[in-house]
Amino acid sequence: MPESPPTPPEELSSDFVELLEDCSAEELRAIERYADALAEYREREARLAEDDQDDVADRPEELPDDVPTRATLTIKEINGNRYYYWQWREGDKVTSKYRGPVNPDE
Incomplete structure (x- = not known):
């Protein structure tokens, strides 16, 4: 166990550090659990947003907005x-959306 209090990270504001210093050990453990869960949630949301951006970038021009990028043309x-x-x-359901007639000249 450390004999002196830890040095707070530079990323934390002094107001936030003061609030933490006033907390009990039990409150600090609860904050730790909440902060970990919140960080995981925000990282997941950022990954999903990045995946959505990738889907938009990879989206074929002829694909309608209401059709997912994983759709295939049949x-x-x-x-x-x-x-x-x-x-x-x-x-379990296969969804279809009409695109148009097949041109016999293609």
Whole structure:
């Protein structure tokens, strides 16, 4: 155990350090648990926001805004006519969104 109090990090304001110094050991342990949980939450949110930005950057121009980037373009034949559909999985369900007819010249 240290014999003298620790030196506070420079990143902390003096007002915050004073508030911490007035806390009991039990309160400081509670603050520690909360701070760890809050840091994990904020890091996760930042990763998700970064992933969302990557999805936007990688998003094909022809992909509609309401279709996720993981969707694939498929062709369905209905009554002898062929159509493009965006398809993606949402849990156990496969969702489709109409794109347009298949051009036979492609």
